[in-house]
Amino acid sequence: MEKSYDDDDSSFPHPGGGDGGLSSPFFLDHAGEVLLSRNQDGLSWKFLDSSDCEGTTCLGIINSEDCKTEIKFSDIYAVEFANYGLVHSPKSGLRHAKECFRERLLHTQEMYRFTVHGFQSSPKEPCLWKLAAFTFGHMDLQTCQSWMDQLNYSLIKEVDRPRNLLVFVHPRSGKGNGSKVWETVSKIFIRAKVNTKVIVTERAGHAFDVMTSIQNKELHSYDGIIAVGGDGFFNEIINGYLLSRLKVPLPPSPSDIFNSVQSRGSSSVQEQGDAVHGTDQKEHYPLLPDSVQEVMNFRTVNGSCEGIEDPNHPFSGGRPRFGLIPAGSTDAIVICTTGARDPVTSALHIILGRKIFLDAMQVVRWKTASTSTIEPFIRYAASFAGYGFYGDVISESEKYRWMGPKRYDYVGTKIFLKHRSYEAEVMFEEADPDNGKATTHTRSKTWPFRNTTRPEKIPCRAKCSICNKKTRWCRTKGRFLSIGAAVMSNRNERAPDGLVVDAHLSDGFLHLILIKDCSRPKYLWHLTELAKRGGEPLNFEFVEYHKVVKHSPF
């Protein structure tokens, strides 16, 4: 039986529903007549033309069941009324369905419409989200309005979605298109009815200063702080937020750590590979009570949060949320967290309230000498901190910002050719004491400085035997080309598997990469392995990798 669009039964309970479900016939723009149903989790629609299509095809697809499609409320970011207007016939190529549709819509091409906005994953790249809109048409205004009200009510119940955001835009980020990126994605925020207060930065440190000086009351009025820029910009905002609010005592200096470790378990601090002092990870950490991941969780190891009793304290209102929309040169944080370097994907993650926890490391600079006038200071980093090669590349490349992302290649080559090594002593508390044993490899006959056996990879799961193992302090000393510390893998276009492939998000560990002084060709080999997908950059005798609880280079 053919339905007419002004039928009185345009809305009726879903057969066998019982979950407050609702079904109505609608015209889906560019598709055909559908029976739209709402259930607890979302919307689904089934093409009604299938039975009329002589049991063969529906929209060109053989099984009518295949025509059914759906969208979850958690994937809908807006529902909009689209006024009275045209509902288009099925797209060309679907000839039969088009004919059916034309016949039915001969006199009814214009109708009331509403649009459901969501996203679709790209089939080739599932992490890449594309905007998707489904416009449903009906001759009865009331039906459209009641569906919209119901849908908007369901969306309100979606928890953790932001309503009010503070957005920092770095106009000179990456290729200098931070403002353009924001212009593109701001439309999605407007459609989703998310209010944004936008600050376009005028200089380096601008966002830091705003985050430092902003009153807690105003800060509490935002559901999150968004950076439109690169990793450096994101870290600047985190620092502005944390440094002005998290008053943590300066951790003990390297010499204090050295003395403490010696007095606790050993007559002398031994070289790398030998345990200096074993400690159970569940123990209180007396050396660095503000261990990095605890800082980002805004609680100390004993579970309290400094200043939390104060209602004006920024951490009393729950954990603040930060978002990042990529416009930078590297965008490693966005690639590691969303899996795609795409501003629209990031905007959708933010609007839909998707969240992920990140670790941050605390980087401390102590006085180099007791007479030094430079006061010690703390910084936080949510991705990577480097000394030696990486540190030199980052600081030198700032002079060439006008070159855009290419500055990293230019400066990287320059620094590589200089081949500077640095005298350093690194002390670290190794999370996996067996790591040292696992990395005593046999040498390859073909390549004497490469290893033939590789350490066994043990995935980290709940109650992980490795996480619950004893830790130990180690010390290593010598000349290094680079010392890198990562709290995420830092995947990016130059290092497709990341600088540290084993560094998982929010795993609570610092991943330390020590590159000992070696010849230029060897170092170049390491760098080319890093630039390759599936490369083995750590598999060199001059490279040490340690998963550590804390470390201290001095």
Ligand SMILES: Nc1ncnc2c1ncn2[C@@H]1O[C@H](COP(=O)(O)OP(=O)(O)OP(=O)(O)O)[C@@H](O)[C@H]1O
């Ligand atoms: N308006 C501005 N003019 C100049 N510098 C700025 C401005 N706003 C912010 N900055 C500084 O630029 C630094 C780097 O910015 P950002 O991280 O966005 O770019 P990038 O270095 O190109 O990207 P990536 O960090 O991904 O490599 C920030 O740490 C910040 O201090």
